[in-house]
Amino acid sequence: MKNQLPTPPKVLQEQSDALKAILKQQINEHNGISFAEYMHTCLYTPGLGYYSSPLTKFGKTGDFVTAPEISPLFSYCLARCIAHDFVLEIGAGSGTMAAHILQYLENNNMPLKHYYILEVSADLRAKQKEMINSIAPNMLDKVIWLDDLPEKFNGIVFANELLDAMPVHMFTFQNNQFLEQFIEIDTGDNFKVTLRDSLPEKAKHYLSQFKNNFCEGYSSEINLAIAPWLQNLYGHCENTQIILIDYGFNKETYYHAERSMGTLMCHYQHMAHDDVFFYPGLQDITAHVDFSFVMENAEAMGFSIEQYCTQAEFLMENGILEYAADDPVEQYQLAQGLKRLLLPSEMGELFKVLVLHTF
Numbered sequence: 001m002k003n004q005l006p007t008p009p010k011v012l013q014e015q016s017d018a019l020k021a022i023l024k025q026q027i028n029e030h031n032g033i034s035f036a037e038y039m040h041t042c043l044y045t046p047g048l049g050y051y052s053s054p055l056t057k058f059g060k061t062g063d064f065v066t067a068p069e070i071s072p073l074f075s076y077c078l079a080r081c082i083a084h085d086f087v088l089e090i091g092a093g094s095g096t097m098a099a100h101i102l103q104y105l106e107n108n109n110m111p112l113k114h115y116y117i118l119e120v121s122a123d124l125r126a127k128q129k130e131m132i133n134s135i136a137p138n139m140l141d142k143v144i145w146l147d148d149l150p151e152k153f154n155g156i157v158f159a160n161e162l163l164d165a166m167p168v169h170m171f172t173f174q175n176n177q178f179l180e181q182f183i184e185i186d187t188g189d190n191f192k193v194t195l196r197d198s199l200p201e202k203a204k205h206y207l208s209q210f211k212n213n214f215c216e217g218y219s220s221e222i223n224l225a226i227a228p229w230l231q232n233l234y235g236h237c238e239n240t241q242i243i244l245i246d247y248g249f250n251k252e253t254y255y256h257a258e259r260s261m262g263t264l265m266c267h268y269q270h271m272a273h274d275d276v277f278f279y280p281g282l283q284d285i286t287a288h289v290d291f292s293f294v295m296e297n298a299e300a301m302g303f304s305i306e307q308y309c310t311q312a313e314f315l316m317e318n319g320i321l322e323y324a325a326d327d328p329v330e331q332y333q334l335a336q337g338l339k340r341l342l343l344p345s346e347m348g349e350l351f352k353v354l355v356l357h358t359f
Contacts, residue, residue, distance in 0.1 A: 006269055008282055012055075019048040019281040024185060032184040032194065035276075036224070039167040042280045044120075050281055051165065054123045064267045064284060066161055067245070067311070067347060068097035071337025075100030077318035078158060081243065085113040086155030088146075091162040092117045095128030098143070099135035101158075106139050115139070116153075118146045149236040157233070157242040163294065164246050164286045166229070168221040170264065171199050171207070173214040178204050181219075191277045200224060206293065210255040220255060220262035221287050227297045234301045234358055242303075242356040245311065247347075248289030255290075263288035291352055298356050307355040312348035315341060 008016070023041055026033050033041075043050045067074045079101040092098050098117060105112050119125050125145050133140050170181035172195055179195035186192040203222045233242065248254070254263070266273050268283040276285055295305055307314075320338065325331040342348040 005271060005273060005275075005278060008279055012282055013279065015048060015053065016279040016281050019045060022048070023183075023191070023280060024189075027183060027185055032182045032196075034198070035170040035181045035183060035193075035221075036167040038183045038191075038276075039285050042276075042285055043165065043167070045281070048281050050284055051124075052121055053281065055282065064270065066093060066096075067341060067351070068100065068160065069094065070340050070347075071334065072100040072103075073320050073323050073334065073337060074315065074341055076104045076323070077315050077320050078243065079104035079108075079110070080318050081241075082110065082112075082156055084155035084241075085111055086116070086153065087112065087114070088116040088118065088150070088153055088155060088157045090118045090157065090159040091165070092119055092128050093124070093161070095124075095131035096135075097158070097160060098128060099132045102132060102136035102139035102142070106136055112139075112142055115143045116146055116150065117143060118149060120147065149232065151236065153237050154239050155241075157237065157240060158245075159242070160245045162246070163223070163226065163244060163289045164248070165284075166223050166225040168223045168225075168264070168287045169199060169203055170219065170221050170262070171203065173211075173218040174216060176211075178207055202227075207255070210251075213255055213257040215257070215260060218260045220259065221264055223287065223290065223293070226294055230294075230297055230301055230303070234303060237358045240358050241306070242358070244294070244354045244356070245314075245351060246289045247350045248291050248352055251290055251292035254288065254292070289352070291354055294354060303356040303358055305354070306357050307353065309353055310349045311351035311353055312342045312344070314353040 019042065022045060023038065026037070026041065041049065044052055046052050075097045078097070082105070087101070089098055098115060102115060104110075117125075117128060119128065129140070129143075132143060171178050172181060174195065177197065178199050179197055180199040182194045182196050182198070184192055184194050203224060207222065264274065264276070264285070264287045266276060266278065266283045266285050268278065291308065295308065299305065320341070323334060325334055340346045
């Protein structure tokens, strides 16, 4: 697969080379870095990381397509869940979901005081503003961009495909122990993976319940960033409903014996592959979500779990099949979007919806 990936233009290769230099400096200074640190640098280094650079990431001209870009019906269903005057979207991507939610609220005369967007990327903020202005211009004055969570928020929180973009710790089960994957430099000045006995104890404790599933050399990942993220969210929210949408499994499926290479995947120009060293900063690196781990951490912090279901179930509960268009072409487009959002072979079952509540 590696050799089949398109070669980026020279200007982007140079951008990636600049990020490689930063990575190699980190590795040399610390005698190697964990995969979680490598992934964080690749995705979030200001100006050079995948999510921090001006690269087009979403839609047909990007590297992947999210549910809001497939059909506005996805966002309309979320809009129907809003029973508050305040909405907070964390990581709004292209701004398509926000734009269609605002459009729905306006068209249905639903009250809204502010739609907050927590977005750290200045480039994405500009694209989000442009998208909202093109779809729901009358609602743009209600949108407020944030650098951090509000001190105290009371309303509804949306996060679509956010958890999968968090850096993960990679591990390999070897000689009856969990070893962490580290990134070092080989004699040819290239990145290489090594194993160390440095995986955090919390990860070892959680993974130990699956030991009987793990063969020698079994490799996978665990997202330890979930807990501090949830803790931060819990500390800033009062009487708030949080709707998390992402692709993933429960823990039994996630760490199934046959899933011996984990779920980590890279996306470049709509091609999925497993070469994490391919032009750092120019591709997405992502892992599926262990929703059992998310729910266990959420409950331990005081969140109540209102719902956990497939995306198809959630969208159907919120009336996605009620929409129709008079124009045959538009109706055909809606039908095609429905297939991708609902069918088990598409996004319907792989994507899950977790609804949390804090009082």
